[in-house]
Amino acid sequence: MHSQDDSESLAGRVAEACAQGGPLRILGSGSKEFYAGPCAGRLLSTRTHTGIVHYEPTELVLTARSGTALAAIEAVLAESGQMLGFEPPHFGSGATWGGTVACGLSGPRRPWSGSVRDAVLGCRIVNGRGEVLSFGGQVMKNVAGFDVSRLMAGALGTLGLLLEISVKVLPRPECEITLCFECPFAEGRERMIRWGGSGLPVTGLAWDGRLHLRLAGPEQAVSTAVRRIGGDRAGEGDAVWNGLREQTHGFFAGEGDLWRLSLPPAADTGDLSGSWLIDWGGAQRWLRTDAGPAEVLAAAQAAGGHARLFRSANPPAMRSAPLAPALAALHRRVKAAFDPAGILNRGLLPEVF
Amino acid sequence: MSLPERSVERAAFLRELKRVLPEEALLSDPEDLRPFECDALAAYTVLPWIAVLPETVEQVRAVLRLCHSQNVPVVARGAGTGLSGGALPVADGVLLSLAKFDRILEIDPANRMARVQPGVRNLAISEAAAPFGLYYAPDPSSQVACTIGGNVAENSGGVHCLKYGLTVHNVLQVSLLTVEGEPLTLGSLGLDGPGYDLLALINGSEGLLGVIVEVVVKLLPVPETARTLLAAFSSIEAAGDAVAAVIGAGLVPAGLEMMDNLTLRATENFVHAGYPIDAAAVVLCEMDGMAEQVEAEIARARRVLESHGATEVREARDEAERRKFWAGRKAAFPAVGRIAPDYYCIDGTIPRKRLAAVLGRIGELSEQFGLAVGNVFHAGDGNLHPLILYDASHPGELERAEALGEEILTLCVEVGGTVTGEHGVGIEKLGPMCVQFGAPELRQFHALKAAFDAGGLLNPGKAVPTLMRCAELGRMHVHGGRLPHPELERF
Numbered sequence: 001m002h003s004q005d006d007s008e009s010l011a012g013r014v015a016e017a018c019a020q021g022g023p024l025r026i027l028g029s030g031s032k033e034f035y036a037g038p039c040a041g042r043l044l045s046t047r048t049h050t051g052i053v054h055y056e057p058t059e060l061v062l063t064a065r066s067g068t069a070l071a072a073i074e075a076v077l078a079e080s081g082q083m084l085g086f087e088p089p090h091f092g093s094g095a096t097w098g099g100t101v102a103c104g105l106s107g108p109r110r111p112w113s114g115s116v117r118d119a120v121l122g123c124r125i126v127n128g129r130g131e132v133l134s135f136g137g138q139v140m141k142n143v144a145g146f147d148v149s150r151l152m153a154g155a156l157g158t159l160g161l162l163l164e165i166s167v168k169v170l171p172r173p174e175c176e177i178t179l180c181f182e183c184p185f186a187e188g189r190e191r192m193i194r195w196g197g198s199g200l201p202v203t204g205l206a207w208d209g210r211l212h213l214r215l216a217g218p219e220q221a222v223s224t225a226v227r228r229i230g231g232d233r234a235g236e237g238d239a240v241w242n243g244l245r246e247q248t249h250g251f252f253a254g255e256g257d258l259w260r261l262s263l264p265p266a267a268d269t270g271d272l273s274g275s276w277l278i279d280w281g282g283a284q285r286w287l288r289t290d291a292g293p294a295e296v297l298a299a300a301q302a303a304g305g306h307a308r309l310f311r312s313a314n315p316p317a318m319r320s321a322p323l324a325p326a327l328a329a330l331h332r333r334v335k336a337a338f339d340p341a342g343i344l345n346r347g348l349l350p351e352v353f
Numbered sequence: 354m355s356l357p358e359r360s361v362e363r364a365a366f367l368r369e370l371k372r373v374l375p376e377e378a379l380l381s382d383p384e385d386l387r388p389f390e391c392d393a394l395a396a397y398t399v400l401p402w403i404a405v406l407p408e409t410v411e412q413v414r415a416v417l418r419l420c421h422s423q424n425v426p427v428v429a430r431g432a433g434t435g436l437s438g439g440a441l442p443v444a445d446g447v448l449l450s451l452a453k454f455d456r457i458l459e460i461d462p463a464n465r466m467a468r469v470q471p472g473v474r475n476l477a478i479s480e481a482a483a484p485f486g487l488y489y490a491p492d493p494s495s496q497v498a499c500t501i502g503g504n505v506a507e508n509s510g511g512v513h514c515l516k517y518g519l520t521v522h523n524v525l526q527v528s529l530l531t532v533e534g535e536p537l538t539l540g541s542l543g544l545d546g547p548g549y550d551l552l553a554l555i556n557g558s559e560g561l562l563g564v565i566v567e568v569v570v571k572l573l574p575v576p577e578t579a580r581t582l583l584a585a586f587s588s589i590e591a592a593g594d595a596v597a598a599v600i601g602a603g604l605v606p607a608g609l610e611m612m613d614n615l616t617l618r619a620t621e622n623f624v625h626a627g628y629p630i631d632a633a634a635v636v637l638c639e640m641d642g643m644a645e646q647v648e649a650e651i652a653r654a655r656r657v658l659e660s661h662g663a664t665e666v667r668e669a670r671d672e673a674e675r676r677k678f679w680a681g682r683k684a685a686f687p688a689v690g691r692i693a694p695d696y697y698c699i700d701g702t703i704p705r706k707r708l709a710a711v712l713g714r715i716g717e718l719s720e721q722f723g724l725a726v727g728n729v730f731h732a733g734d735g736n737l738h739p740l741i742l743y744d745a746s747h748p749g750e751l752e753r754a755e756a757l758g759e760e761i762l763t764l765c766v767e768v769g770g771t772v773t774g775e776h777g778v779g780i781e782k783l784g785p786m787c788v789q790f791g792a793p794e795l796r797q798f799h800a801l802k803a804a805f806d807a808g809g810l811l812n813p814g815k816a817v818p819t820l821m822r823c824a825e826l827g828r829m830h831v832h833g834g835r836l837p838h839p840e841l842e843r844f
């Protein structure tokens with residue numbers, strides 16, 4: 001695999017920008033630009049900063065430079081019978097390791113195997129001053145200093161440019177089976193609650209008009225679980241999970257607004273109408289609706305969660321509910337603690353800078 | 354960070370506190386303050402200026418507002434079982450006990466979560482969830498006593514966190530009061546929250562960023578089966594290698610723990626768990642889940658342990674014996690406490706593959722310092738707990754124990770590990786922090802702290818050393834052959 005350490009030049013570019021006050025736009029492959037939204041500044045690409053720095057299967061830890069292709073990392077893990085537990089989306093063939101962690105998006109396995117931030121163990125970053133800093137490490141448990149590494153996951157590069165990220169990886173299950181059930185949502189919801197809390201080796205639970213259940217583990221365990229539950233083995237195998245993870249599922253086709261709601265799994269969204277796709281056993285819900293942003297955001301909040309306009313042909317002013325004032329002020333101070341000149345991905349998180 | 358001048362007199366401040374707190378919630382008599390003078394790192398004691406035990410969030414807010422307006426430091430305290438001096442009072446500050454916040458507010462079985470006050474004991478959550486077939490997974494050995502607020506503040510682990518994660522992986526939402534007394538909600542009842550992941554940051558923040566007043570934790574279904582293997586080894590190196598082999602085989606045990614001979618004997622005398630006391634080391638390996646899954650995994654684990662030098666592999670015959678195996682492990686600290694006047698518990702984490710080498714080196718250091726060391730630890734996570742035995746009544750022995758502890762932690766950093774896996778930095782590991790981090794990282798920590806608490810009033814002097822202190826200690830993190838803080842030329 002190609003390997004090149006650009007840490008110094010990347011840090012130099014940030015330091016220079018900091019001195020001049022010129023904003024920078026961090027780019028991996030640009031696969032997730034739709035999500036992050038427009039952002040001002042000179043392009044700073046991590047594409048040539050590549051390579052797996054450290055990977056030892058018996059340690060369950062992998063460290064890679066941020067420009068490394070996500071696909072390459074997954075291939076290397078697969079050779080040793082391991083995987084990323086958070087099953088990240090690629091959204092395009094070029095997705096990079098840095099973009100994956102910066103976006104913090106996790107796939108269908110997330111409720112059972114953890115999110116991106118759950119897997120993060122350590123990182124090297126360039127902060128907005130151009131300083132190269134190391135946090136966390138390559139060990140499973142580490143409470144030395146504030147947990148800056150996990151804070152980087154999902155921060156969209158607004159707190160620092162990620163140079164290297166170490167994550168915990170998982171063994172690939174010996175066997176995986178997807179079952180499928182025809183049922184309306186009410187019944188699907190009831191089964192999701194039951195199976196989600198059953199101790200069965202569940203690693204995927206989604207409803208798209210039919211209920212899909214993925215079981216994983218040792219062969220005997222999976223076949224026993226199948227026996228206990230009944231149901232049809234899905235003809236499409238694990239295609240449904242790939243479709244959910246990469247948003248190639250038919251539900252995602254089309255131009256209309258796409259909302260993501262993050263909710264308690266059994267939450268009732270009341271009168272909010274539209275067409276729904278339910279993932280994560282109920283904890284992540286995709287919605288296409290004619291309802292206005294205010295209505296969607298309020299419904300999500302009332303249910304104890306939050307919503308974000310994930311994709312939109314014409315992004316409105318409001319993609320997500322404004323943070324409570326004290327929390328918003330804290331976000332701005334946290335941003336300033338890492339990037340006092342406000343040069344990193346300016347405008348990407350409007351609530352922050 | 355030096356504290357701004359405080360002008361307020363104690364008597365005057367007590368009068369103001371009296372206005373916002375009921376009489377019994379306010380302690381100022383030295384005799385009443387004594388129980389708060391230390392946490393479980395009992396070698397260090399400081400009598401707090403004043404202690405308060407509020408009962409409502411409104412009262413906590415009022416206390417924080419008062420302290421903030423008068424520049425009075427605040428140290429939050431749960432059960433005081435911390436092992437790094439995190440809850441050690443400061444002599445000119447208020448000790449804020451959350452002990453009265455001991456109510457479980459809600460168990461929501463459909464959403465598998467529990468909403469609890471910060472002073473609820475760790476084990477009490479699992480007890481309350483049990484009727485629903487649920488439990489709270491992180492299980493520190495101190496779980497009968499320690500509070501969920503303390504667990505979040507320390508990001509505590511337990512014997513089952515290899516499979517189920519640390520506190521940070523099992524907390525959904527935290528309600529926090531800022532140093533100004535402003536309420537903040539971090540996370541959500543879903544699996545993530547809006548904005549930055551400040552929830553992750555709060556876990557392990559040791560009371561420096563805010564006061565936790567409510568926690569929503571994730572509950573898991575109680576596994577239908579749990580089975581435990583006990584494997585004996587004739588050398589500690591072989592046991593270390595076997596642990597790495599179990600993980601390498603793609604197994605994720607619910608618990609994978611190790612005890613050396615010294616700990617084994619002490620524990621056996623204490624709880625009579627039936628441990629093979631002639632073994633150099635014992636590994637406990639637990640699998641849990643569906644019966645058929647556990648069956649398959651136990652069989653594989655047994656094969657791996659046997660083919661990696663185990664002299665004996667024994668399975669707990671029944672639930673009672675399984676509990677015994679674990680009771681011994683969980684009682685290891687107090688058991689060792691019985692064979693020496695004092696012990697000092699170290700908490701480094703290392704890459705698993707270095708277990709054998711590091712344990713060997715700890716043995717050498719133990720001889721060099723003339724102090725016995727017992728090893729009991731979360732082997733699956735590479736989280737070591739060397740217990741240094743000493744006698745505080747012998748002049749100089751505490752200092753020798755601490756020096757040995759620092760040597761061990763430096764060793765952990767050298768092999769790519771960390772100076773604290775789960776017990777936190779507190780006041781105890783400020784020196785080792787200077788070994789692990791350079792000045793730019795420490796500066797970043799201070800900047801982050803200031804974003805939450807500009808005046809440095811929350812738990813001052815803990816968790817993150819000042820650059821000055823690192824320079825004075827002469828323990829400089831040397832990175833790439835360069836001195837870390839050249840700006841401090843006088844050193």
Ligand SMILES: Cc1cc2nc3c(=O)[nH]c(=O)nc-3n(C[C@H](O)[C@H](O)[C@@H](O)COP(=O)(O)OP(=O)(O)OC[C@H]3O[C@@H](n4cnc5c(N)ncnc54)[C@H](O)[C@@H]3O)c2cc1C
Pocket residue numbers: 025026027028029030031032033034035036046066067070089090091092094095096097098099100102103105156157158160161162163246247310345348
């Ligand atoms: C919410 C969301 C939804 C998305 N949906 C789709 C989709 O439906 N289809 C599709 O094709 N793509 C989509 N994407 C694209 C997303 O671009 C990919 O998931 C992802 O893997 C990005 O990898 P990348 O290398 O292309 O990152 P980029 O798109 O280049 O960057 C993503 C974000 O991460 C930041 N970033 C990148 N590298 C670093 C670094 N080293 N340090 C710090 N910050 C960094 C960028 O500044 C940017 O904010 C989506 C992205 C997001 C965030």
Ligand SMILES: Cc1cc2nc3c(=O)[nH]c(=O)nc-3n(C[C@H](O)[C@H](O)[C@H](O)COP(=O)(O)OP(=O)(O)OC[C@H]3O[C@@H](n4cnc5c(N)ncnc54)[C@H](O)[C@@H]3O)c2cc1C
Pocket residue numbers: 392393428429430431432433434435436438439440451471492493494495498499500501502503504505506507508509510511512559560561563564565566686687775776812
């Ligand atoms: C015998 C024994 C065994 C132990 N075993 C383990 C183990 O297996 N794993 C492990 O991780 N730890 C273990 N510990 C350490 C300790 O029990 C944990 O760190 C625990 O989480 C501390 O909880 P506490 O309620 O006692 O907190 P305290 O000791 O009272 O406080 C700890 C820190 O948290 C802060 N804090 C407390 N409450 C709040 C709040 N509400 N808001 C903000 N900050 C707060 C305090 O300021 C302090 O910095 C053990 C300790 C003992 C004595």
